[in-house]
Amino acid sequence: MLLVVSCSRKKDKFISRNFHAVTAEFNTLFNGYNALEQGRTSLNDSYTDNYWDILPIERMEVFDEVVLPGQSKNELFGTAEEKAVKAIQKHSMNIEGKERNPQMDEAYLLLGKARYFDQRFVPALEAFNYILYKYPASDKINQAKIWREKTNIRLDNNELAIKNLKRLLSQEELEKQDLADATSMLAQAYLNTKSVDSAITQLNIASYATKSNDERGRYRFIQGQLYNLLGDKDSANIAFDKVIELNRKTPRIYLISAHIEKIKNFNYETGDKTVLLELLTALEDNRENRPYLDKIYFQKGEYFRNTNAESLAVEYYNKSLRTNTNDKLLKARNYEILGDINFDNSIYKEAGNYYDSTLSNLQLNSKPYRVIKRKRDNLKDVIYYENIARTNDSILDLVAMTDDARLEYFQSFTDELKLKAEEEAEKAKAIERNKGLATVNAGAGQMPPFQGVGAPGEAEFYFYNPTTVAYGKNEFRKIWGNRPLEDNWRWSSSGISANTGEVNTTDLIATASEDELYDPQFYISKIPTEQKVIDSISKDRNYAYYQLGLIYKEKFKEYQLAKDKFQDVLDSQPEERLILPSKYNLYKIYELLGASDEAAIAKNEIIANYPNTRYATILSHPEQVSEEDENSPENLYEMLYGKYENQEYAEVISKSEDYINRFEGEAIVPKFELLKATATGRLHGFDAYSKAINFISVTYANKPEGKEAQNIETNVLPLLANNEFVKDSIRDHYKVVYTFNDANKEQLEGFKTELDTVLSHVKYYSLKSSIDVYSPETTFVVVHGLTNKQVANTFEQLLTEEDKKKIKEPQFVISSTNYRIIQIHKNLNDYLNVDTN
Incomplete structure (x- = not known):
């Protein structure tokens, strides 16, 4: 107390x-x-x-x-x-x-x-x-x-912090760690306000004043980075050398990063490459640097790429990736460089795969992400058509094989399948043995393995055991292959895949019985034999070749690759529509490659064998052809679109089919297809429109029109699908509809003119009319502007006695909502037989 x-x-x-x-x-x-x-x-x-x-x-x-x-x-x-x-x-x-x-x-x-x-x-x-x-x-x-x-x-009060720290440094005699803390924070404030020179000065003071070698190494490394930012590589290297001199006194990451930054500053034109390679090899061989091999391998890859040893560069970029680095930006850089190398070597499919991996390691919608996404999007078409070409080539190769050759091929395949199954079975046995050993050890007083959320002794939850998870992944790949993460991933119509570029047996393996699994005849029986199916595969392959030729020529300027593809088209007995465009494109490529003799031969052949075509006219009389030529695809499309706006749907459909065949393979064909689909919907209704849109979304999946069709299919068609009529509402607008069957244009225009005159005499309502096509046989003349059903039903009472005598055609009244439904679904008869009151 x-x-x-x-x-x-x-x-x-x-x-x-x-x-x-x-x-x-x-x-x-x-x-x-x-x-x-x-x-x-x-x-x-x-x-x-x-x-x-x-x-x-x-x-x-x-x-x-x-x-x-x-x-x-x-x-x-x-x-x-x-x-x-x-x-x-x-x-x-x-x-x-x-x-x-x-x-x-x-x-x-x-x-x-x-x-x-x-x-x-x-x-x-x-x-x-x-x-x-x-x-x-x-x-x-x-x-x-x-x-x-x-x-x-x-x-973010950086200016205030700078003011107060400068006053503190001028008024007080700070020493040691206080001085280091004050100057380092002043450097950070200068960095935040983009005053790099001032930041370097303060960091220099802090690096001498601090008692911590960790901080000293960090400050000097940042100094070097800032000198690099200013373009002063010599001063940067001096700062990095000071970090390297600290050796084990500072964290190893600063030492390695300082070496790497110095290597980045190396001048490959004037520097000693032998010394640089020795340094990289020494860093690679040093056991203390094992946690940083991802960075060292990458830098060694950069060395070989700068010294034109591409194969060694690729090897080291892959070694950097195989370290399973946690540095996502390093992964992205490795993948991007490998993608660029494949792109430069015209291996576009592989380049696309590398760019996909790059995107997965970049922040979504960041600037680097958008740059790589643009590169990847440019490769979509070439990857799509290369897959089709390779797949169909492999199928046609199997079709062309003799029975003995097919048997030998699939016998080799099933033998390999058996070997893999035996290896997997042995792995499974090993896992079971390990489980038994773990149980014995646990019984001997050791801690049993973690069993998840269940009580002791219960079966272990599958995903808590990494061994069973790994085994499950291997089993999945063995049965299904590498499947993308998407809906309906298991769907497949046959054992021949159109996505992998080779005969895909994963679906067959999944559905095969034990006897069928290792029976070559089972796989041979899946090879198409009907000539109609084989012709379709060949047709798709030829079209893919043609599209690849256009892509390589127009988008990537790879004229030799484009030449090979067009020649593949001509060597594959293509349908008539692809022959002339392929020959014309070959002529243009020969000109671009400077092969004047081949160009002359191709030109003469087109003029001699196809004299009445647009291509022959272009080659014979180029001065008569211009972009404003009325027969150019663009002008024909504009004229056809004008007909569409005039509701001449039947002619739009007919002409579109003609132009699609005439300009087969040109970029404008999907536009004609989309215009034709829209006109078809207007004339024949929802079902026909839905089928036409589906065709475009599948056939031109990688074109803008195909993507628009996919959007329509996903977002628009479901909104249009309902064909149930709605009950009439006093809030809706109504129309009076006059029906004409097989009427000519003059008759319709004359009636509309007369009707407009009559409507102009109606008081209190602002009414107007229009001519709307309903079907190939039926056309409507519609009165618009009626604001409720009662007025619409007594429409004739709005007219004068004289006007009533002029308008005697049959009519019916319909709400705007239901009028939209009958135009979409072409179900007028259903509407006339239903009570909407």
Whole structure:
């Protein structure tokens, strides 16, 4: 009792002051700082630096998630804050407005730091400001000022932080770690405001002043990065050399990254490549560098690519990927370079696959993502048609084989299948043996394997066991192959796939019985034998060749590849529609390749054998042909579209079919197809339109018109599918419809003119008419502007006696909603027989 009374926080006594100071320092604050350091260490360990960009001065990732009052993002920082608050509440000696406990400034400093690392910057700022206000004579005052500016920087108050830090540095003689902290934070504020020169100067001071070699290595590495940003490679290399000199005194990642940055600065024209290769090899062979082989392999790949050793470069880029690096940007860079190499070598399908992998490692909708996405989209068509060509070629090769050759081919395939099955069975047995061994060990007193959420002794949940998961993945691939993640992935109409570029037996394997699985005859029986099917496969293959020729010629300027494809078309007994366009394109390619003799032969052949064609006219009289030629595909399309707007749907459909055949293979054909489909829908209704749209979406899947058709199929057709009539509503608009069957244009125009004259005499209503095609035989003349059903039903009463005598054709009344339905579904008879009242 005597001790408690004598140590009261309300008495300014020597014993009281020292008791509370010692208790706060060596109990509450000691535990608080321990928790803070543990939290800071875990924060640093969880943070991953992006060495593709300028590193931040401080290793801390700021999250946008909102924390409610009383909550903490990190328990350790919450504990540190708790201890600081406890020290203040239990040991503060505020007597007559003056704090008598010398440890209270430390408590508030701990409170501010805990809140700072917990990313509650405004409360942290309050704690630091309280120290500056309440304890101006504290020996921690400079630290409080530095931490306040660190917090201001996190709150984007960079100009204020620069002003306050510069004043602190000019007014106070800071030393050692305080100087390092102040100048490093000033450097960060300069970086945030794009003042790179000033940041470099402050980092130089900080690197000499800091007591931590970790910080020294980081500051000097950032210096080197900033010099590179300014284009001063010599100064950058000096800064990186200082990092390398620290060797094991600083984290290994800084050492490796400094070497790599120096290698990036290497001049391949004037530098000693032998020395550089020796350095890369030494880094690769050093056992301490194993965690960083992904970066070293990549840089070695860059070396070989810059020295024109492409095959070695590809090998090292792949080695970098096989390290299973966690650096997504490094993965993306590896995949992108491999894609570019394949693209430059005209291996477009492989390039597309690499670009797909690149996209999966980039942030969605970022600028690099959009650049690669554009590259990948340019390859869609070529990959699509290459797959069709390769697939159909493989099928036709099987069709052309003799019976003995087919048997030999599939015998080899089934033998390999048996071997794989035996290997998988052996793996399964090994897994079972391992499970048995684990059970024995557990029975002998060892800890049994983790069994998920079930009780001990229950069967282990499948996905908690990595061994069974791996086995399941292998079994899936063995049965189904590498399937994309999509709906209806299992669907397939035959054992011949049109996606993989080769005979696909995965579906056959999945459905085959045990006897059929290893029977070559089972697979041979799936090869198409009907001539109609074989002709269709050949036709699709030839069309794919033709499209590839156009793509290589127009999009990629790969004239030799385009030439090969067009020649493949002509050598494959193509249908007539592809022969002339292929020959004309070959003529243009010969000109571009400078093969004048071949060009002359191709030109003469077209003029001699196809004299009445547009191509012959272009070659014979080029001066007569211009882009404004009335017979050009573009002008013909414009004229046909004009007919569509005039509701001449039957002629649009007929002419479209003619132009589709005439311009087969040209880019405008899908536009004619879409126009034809729209006209078909207008004339024949929803079902015909749906079929036509489906045809376009499948046939021209990679064209803009095909994508538009897919959008219509997905989003528009479901909205149009309902053909149920709605009950009449007083809120709807109504139409009076006059029906004409097999009427000519003059008769319709004459009636409309007469009707417009009559409508002009109607009072109180603004009425107008239109001619609407309903079907090939039936046309409507429609009166618009009636605002309710009663007025529509008594339409004749709106007319004068004289006007009634002029308009005697049969009519019916219909709401605007139901009129739309009969035009879409062509179900007028159904409407006339239904009661919509």
